[in-house]
Amino acid sequence: MNTVLIDGIEYSLEGLEKDAWLRLLNGSFKYKDVLHNPVVANVNQHGVNIRTVVLRKVNITKKQLVFHTDVRSGKWNDLQQQNNISWLFYDAPGKIQIRLSGTATLHQDDAVAEEAWTTSTMSSRKIYLVETGPSTIAASPVSGLPAAFEANDPTPEESLAGRKNFGVVITTVTWMEWLWLNSKGHRRAGFTYAKDGNFKADWLIP
Ligand SMILES: Cc1cc2nc3c(=O)[nH]c(=O)nc-3n(C[C@H](O)[C@H](O)[C@H](O)COP(=O)(O)O)c2cc1C
Numbered sequence: 107m108n109t110v111l112i113d114g115i116e117y118s119l120e121g122l123e124k125d126a127w128l129r130l131l132n133g134s135f136k137y138k139d140v141l142h143n144p145v146v147a148n149v150n151q152h153g154v155n156i157r158t159v160v161l162r163k164v165n166i167t168k169k170q171l172v173f174h175t176d177v178r179s180g181k182w183n184d185l186q187q188q189n190n191i192s193w194l195f196y197d198a199p200g201k202i203q204i205r206l207s208g209t210a211t212l213h214q215d216d217a218v219a220e221e222a223w224t225t226s227t228m229s230s231r232k233i234y235l236v237e238t239g240p241s242t243i244a245a246s247p248v249s250g251l252p253a254a255f256e257a258n259d260p261t262p263e264e265s266l267a268g269r270k271n272f273g274v275v276i277t278t279v280t281w282m283e284w285l286w287l288n289s290k291g292h293r294r295a296g297f298t299y300a301k302d303g304n305f306k307a308d309w310l311i312p
Pocket of ligand 1: 143173175182241
């Protein structure tokens with residue numbers, strides 16, 4: 107049998123791949139979804155660096171994943187030098203791990219960033235008002251925000267000061283791996299997306 111049965115649903119390799127992307131899409135829409143806060147990894151001259159982000163957008167057709175960040179952050183600088191990037195998702199209730207890797211493009215002064223900024227809420231924009239960049243050493247445990255915004259979100263007009271610090275990172279995925287944990291034996295599959303549109307799907311030994 108060339109399918110896997112999960113919660114009463116039978117998946118072919120192709121069906122599984124579609125299901126994984128739909129799960130990711132769902133994770134981008136719902137802030138309480140188990141896939142909403144993945145881990146993103148990249149490398150710099152000191153080694154590997156990982157951190158949690160918010161999955162902001164998924165484009166299934168283009169095989170793209172999006173997060174937002176401060177352009178003064180370490181990861182933004184690192185990705186400018188080396189744009190290889192990996193994502194890690196774990197759906198604990200579903201016992202499904204999804205790993206993806208690809209290349210990142212950075213957007214700050216373009217229509218992509220402008221659209222993302224325009225549709226961001228004031229509470230999302232607020233963190234870009236931090237006065238000195240992320241990772242700057244501070245004399246005490248402070249937020250870095252102007253005092254007025256500690257208690258309240260900025261108004262749309264006040265938030266504009268943060269626009270110059272706001273960036274969008276788009277990953278175009280070239281590889282995805284799916285792993286399902288099961289007491290009777292795990293299942294694993296790998297998918298590659300070539301630039302020329304070639305798609306390869308394989309079952310893998312977990
Ligand atoms: C639940 C959660 C969501 C986060 N979302 C983001 C995000 O979308 N973008 C971001 O830059 N940092 C986000 N962070 C903070 C990062 O994990 C990280 O601490 C920060 O971006 C600095 O990373 P860097 O020094 O590698 O640039 C989030 C942290 C948590 C705990």
